[in-house]
Amino acid sequence: MPQHTFVLNGTPVTVDVEDDVRLLWVLRDVLGVTGPKYGCGLGVCQACTSHVNGKAVNPCCVPVSDLQPTDQVTTIEGLPAIVGKPLHPMQEAWLEFDVAQCGYCQPGQIMAAVAKVLQARAAGHEIGDADFDEIRNICRCGTYHRIREAITSAAKNF
Amino acid sequence: MADRGPGVGRRTFLGYVVAASTLTVAAQLGETLGVPTTAAAAIPSLPEPSEVYDLNDMLTDAALPTANLITIQINTDGTASLALPRAEVGQGVTTSSAMLIAEELDLPLSMVRVTLADARPELLFNQLTGASNTTISTYTPIRVAAAVARGRLLQAAATALGEAVPSLTVAAGVITASTGASMTYAQLAVAAASLTTLQVSVTLKDPTRFTMIGTPQGRIDALDAVTGRKQFAMDLSVPGALPTMVCRPPTVNGTVRSVQNLAAVQAMPGITDVAVVSTGVAVRGSTFGQCIDAVRALQVGWGPGTEDNSSDATVLQELAAAELPLVVPPLPLLTQAVDARFTFHFASNSALEPNCAIADVRSDSAEIWAAVKSPIVAQGQIAAELGLPVPAVTVHVVQGGGSFGRKLFFDAAREAAEVSRAMGKPVKLMWHRTDDFRQGRTHPMSTSRVRATYGLGQVISYEQRHTSVATDFSHGLGEIITAMVAKLPVGDIGFSETIFELTQQTPYNFGVTTQLLSEVDKGFNTGSMRNIYSPNVRCAQELVVDQLAAGMGQDPYQFRRQFLKDPRARAVLDQVAQVGAWGRTMAPGTAQGIALHPEYHGFVAVLVEIDCTAATTGRQIPNGYAGPRVTKVVCAVDVGLAVNPRGLEAQMMGGIMDGIAITLSSSLHLQNGTFLEGSWDEYFYTRQWNTPPDLEIIVMPPTTGNPGGAGELAVAGAMAGVACAYARATGTMPTGFPINHDAPLGFTPLPTVPSIPASPTDGLSRAY
Numbered sequence: 058m059p060q061h062t063f064v065l066n067g068t069p070v071t072v073d074v075e076d077d078v079r080l081l082w083v084l085r086d087v088l089g090v091t092g093p094k095y096g097c098g099l100g101v102c103q104a105c106t107s108h109v110n111g112k113a114v115n116p117c118c119v120p121v122s123d124l125q126p127t128d129q130v131t132t133i134e135g136l137p138a139i140v141g142k143p144l145h146p147m148q149e150a151w152l153e154f155d156v157a158q159c160g161y162c163q164p165g166q167i168m169a170a171v172a173k174v175l176q177a178r179a180a181g182h183e184i185g186d187a188d189f190d191e192i193r194n195i196c197r198c199g200t201y202h203r204i205r206e207a208i209t210s211a212a213k214n215f
Numbered sequence: 216m217a218d219r220g221p222g223v224g225r226r227t228f229l230g231y232v233v234a235a236s237t238l239t240v241a242a243q244l245g246e247t248l249g250v251p252t253t254a255a256a257a258i259p260s261l262p263e264p265s266e267v268y269d270l271n272d273m274l275t276d277a278a279l280p281t282a283n284l285i286t287i288q289i290n291t292d293g294t295a296s297l298a299l300p301r302a303e304v305g306q307g308v309t310t311s312s313a314m315l316i317a318e319e320l321d322l323p324l325s326m327v328r329v330t331l332a333d334a335r336p337e338l339l340f341n342q343l344t345g346a347s348n349t350t351i352s353t354y355t356p357i358r359v360a361a362a363v364a365r366g367r368l369l370q371a372a373a374t375a376l377g378e379a380v381p382s383l384t385v386a387a388g389v390i391t392a393s394t395g396a397s398m399t400y401a402q403l404a405v406a407a408a409s410l411t412t413l414q415v416s417v418t419l420k421d422p423t424r425f426t427m428i429g430t431p432q433g434r435i436d437a438l439d440a441v442t443g444r445k446q447f448a449m450d451l452s453v454p455g456a457l458p459t460m461v462c463r464p465p466t467v468n469g470t471v472r473s474v475q476n477l478a479a480v481q482a483m484p485g486i487t488d489v490a491v492v493s494t495g496v497a498v499r500g501s502t503f504g505q506c507i508d509a510v511r512a513l514q515v516g517w518g519p520g521t522e523d524n525s526s527d528a529t530v531l532q533e534l535a536a537a538e539l540p541l542v543v544p545p546l547p548l549l550t551q552a553v554d555a556r557f558t559f560h561f562a563s564n565s566a567l568e569p570n571c572a573i574a575d576v577r578s579d580s581a582e583i584w585a586a587v588k589s590p591i592v593a594q595g596q597i598a599a600e601l602g603l604p605v606p607a608v609t610v611h612v613v614q615g616g617g618s619f620g621r622k623l624f625f626d627a628a629r630e631a632a633e634v635s636r637a638m639g640k641p642v643k644l645m646w647h648r649t650d651d652f653r654q655g656r657t658h659p660m661s662t663s664r665v666r667a668t669y670g671l672g673q674v675i676s677y678e679q680r681h682t683s684v685a686t687d688f689s690h691g692l693g694e695i696i697t698a699m700v701a702k703l704p705v706g707d708i709g710f711s712e713t714i715f716e717l718t719q720q721t722p723y724n725f726g727v728t729t730q731l732l733s734e735v736d737k738g739f740n741t742g743s744m745r746n747i748y749s750p751n752v753r754c755a756q757e758l759v760v761d762q763l764a765a766g767m768g769q770d771p772y773q774f775r776r777q778f779l780k781d782p783r784a785r786a787v788l789d790q791v792a793q794v795g796a797w798g799r800t801m802a803p804g805t806a807q808g809i810a811l812h813p814e815y816h817g818f819v820a821v822l823v824e825i826d827c828t829a830a831t832t833g834r835q836i837p838n839g840y841a842g843p844r845v846t847k848v849v850c851a852v853d854v855g856l857a858v859n860p861r862g863l864e865a866q867m868m869g870g871i872m873d874g875i876a877i878t879l880s881s882s883l884h885l886q887n888g889t890f891l892e893g894s895w896d897e898y899f900y901t902r903q904w905n906t907p908p909d910l911e912i913i914v915m916p917p918t919t920g921n922p923g924g925a926g927e928l929a930v931a932g933a934m935a936g937v938a939c940a941y942a943r944a945t946g947t948m949p950t951g952f953p954i955n956h957d958a959p960l961g962f963t964p965l966p967t968v969p970s971i972p973a974s975p976t977d978g979l980s981r982a983y
Binding site for chain 1 (some may be wrong): 307434438439440441502504505507565566617645838869872902908974976978981983
């Protein structure tokens with residue numbers, strides 16, 4: 058069986074699995090990393106959102122063979138480490154605004170939020186309503202308003 | 216529910232100290248029946264059944280004989296723990312239950328642990344999570360148990376510290392004597408235990424001394440949620456339980472006739488088992504990704520389902536034929552009428568976590584892990600289907616990723632048990648999203664016919680005939696009704712009609728008022744969706760209220776004020792009108808709407824501002840639906856007593872997002888026995904671009920002193936408010952919901968064979 062190597066939350070990992078198995082299942086079913094959730098497997102609900110080399114990606118749409126050995130995959134479990142703290146400022150804001158309800162979509166929401174703030178900043182502006190309207194992550198509990206509040210607050214802290 | 220009012224006698228209850236090695240306590244009593252409030256103005260309407268005795272009262276009464284089995288343990292680390300016989304699916308009952316314990320025990324919230332109890336058949340009816348009933352039915356028993364514990368800890372401390380109880384003080388889990396000497400609950404947990412079970416009398420804390428109940432608290436599982444540590448069923452690691460999926464039929468409830476390539480699929484990479492089961496063809500493999508590939512590769516000959524000849528239009532014809540007649544006779548000379556008929560299309564209660572369950576079925580036992588709100592019914596039915604005695608089946612209730620009615624049923628748990636038995640191996644079974652929409656349960660299509668008559672400044676009659684595809688209540692509510700029906704004031708009617716009678720009410724004095732339900736067609740997989748019938752019934756009624764106001768030359772807000780029966784309803788309405796600046800000048804194509812909803816001993820008022828201008832509805836959203844934008848919502852809610860106002864705010868916000876969706880954008884289209892929607896870019900639930908940028912929730916101060924239901928009532932209030940605003944913005948009362956249902960489909964439907972789509976492969980190119 059083919060071998061695939063990439064860097065997961067700062068540590069190199071190698072897995073034996075067919076080329077076309079999507080990264081989400083490599084993370085969840087092979088490596089036991091369950092923070093990224095399945096919500097559709099179509100790149101639509103974005104519940105599995107994680108980062109590849111610092112950018113938001115839906116692992117359900119990435120064949121594991123697309124990854125290079127140097128590619129940095131960061132899931133919600135590895136998010137605090139990128140700022141060297143127990144929690145990322147986005148997670149702190151999530152607690153402050155008590156955003157989560159059932160919590161199923163929230164790891165993906167937080168990973169998307171971090172990327173969205175950085176994306177807006179790279180485009181030369183702070184995140185605002187127009188950027189929020191572009192976030193596609195589904196929250197079936199309807200926490201959208203608190204997500205906006207939390208991102209606005211967190212964006213001041215990283 | 217009636218106000219219990221102050222007074223020691225009303226706060227004294229019996230509880231138990233249970234024989235155990237560390238202090239363990241249990242509580243006994245539930246709530247009593249309420250009395251109706253008296254109608255006050257206009258032409259009084261007789262109280263409807265749901266005003267006197269509603270669905271929640273029935274569930275609470277049904278819970279009475281066994282509510283005493285709610286048990287709290289004080290652990291040797293000083294924490295208190297409760298295995299709550301309810302499901303947590305995001306509604307916040309673990310947090311609010313922990314708050315009740317923290318309050319009565321004078322213990323920090325962080326020292327209270329709440330887990331979910333396995334199915335406990337001895338609880339009979341008292342392990343159903345539904346109808347916003349958890350806090351109503353457990354508010355007193357949990358507090359009684361905690362108060363018993365506090366009393367025992369004080370007695371143990373008195374002995375150890377050599378002082379009488381009255382001179383001891385308690386704070387944050389530490390008992391301190393007048394000398395300054397102190398002991399922690401951790402130190403007292405064993406000494407306070409009892410070798411025998413004792414019945415004791417306790418007095419609950421006076422509400423004026425509350426320091427926890429009624430204060431805003433964050434969820435006790437928030438840290439786990441934001442770190443990815445919160446575990447849902449599919450995150451559990453059960454030995455040997457490999458990913459499993461089912462290849463499902465192209466039409467609702469279709470059947471397997473043959474499988475052409477079973478052996479070839481079984482030989483695919485990663486696949487371990489393929490088995491034909493009652494719902495399709497199950498595959499088990501190393502990863503869900505390989506299961507998806509295997510499901511897509513299966514060549515299955517399918518037999519017909521239960522609704523192959525049904526489409527939206529044919530169901531609508533069935534509903535029209537089944538509508539009950541109106542009874543108010545031809546109108547006298549000075550009377551006018553509002554006559555309207557509304558259609559509410561099929562909707563999906565699909566949660567973000569799809570149907571899923573782990574099952575390990577052996578020859579003599581079975582173990583199930585799933586988020587189920589009716590675990591006792593699940594345990595019983597699975598035992599029956601496996602031919603096992605009930606005690607041989609263990610059902611672990613796992614925290615759920617949303618429910619919205621979906622998890623009242625245990626479709627995945629039942630199916631996982633069947634697949635595990637067929638394969639002889641443990642399975643981790645998950646539905647594909649596309650199946651969850653197409654073969655999962657739906658909120659049934661319905662119509663509402665309304666006729667109201669008015670004259671001489673009064674509404675003389677109000678008649679509503681709701682006609683619906685049958686709602687499945689077989690998750691256990693039915694059993695409760697069977698048990699309780701003799702004492703209901705609604706006479707000898709069927710289950711669904713009883714639920715309807717117990718939930719639907721007209722909060723206005725509209726003279727002779729009748730609201731009736733009739734049902735047709737049991738061929739669909741249906742179930743309650745958050746707020747059951749209320750969003751549709753209420754939406755129809757509030758739109759007609761606006762028509763009545765217009766016909767009588769009155770402002771919608773003032774008209775409602777004048778005809779409302781209950782001062783609590785008037786208070787929430789006044790609140791949103793004031794905070795939301797009702798009547799302010801709005802630009803063309805935009806408008807305000809206002810609506811009210813009473814249910815489960817609570818009242819909600821919703822003021823909505825909507826933008827229906829072409830610039831807004833014409834927004835280009837890739838693979839999404841723009842539509843009108845709700846730009847502002849002000850919502851005021853009175854649930855009698857908000858145990859956790861922060862949790863209540865969250866429930867209101869979520870209910871508003873649901874209300875926006877079912878009014879403006881989200882529905883299922885039925886075509887020849889197939890629901891066309893297959894993803895979240897096709898079923899248009901509210902997304903960020905539909906979210907009101909301006910949202911304010913006002914939690915009213917305690918009124919009755921007893922908690923009412925919180926999880927659902929905002930849906931109906933918001934649906935009605937959005938619909939009324941839309942009508943005022945466009946100048947046309949909408950009569951079909953959601954308003955975009957009859958527009959050309961906003962997507963190209965996925966094929967039905969293969970039953971599920973392949974996962975894309977271009978993820979990296981869409982990175983941002």
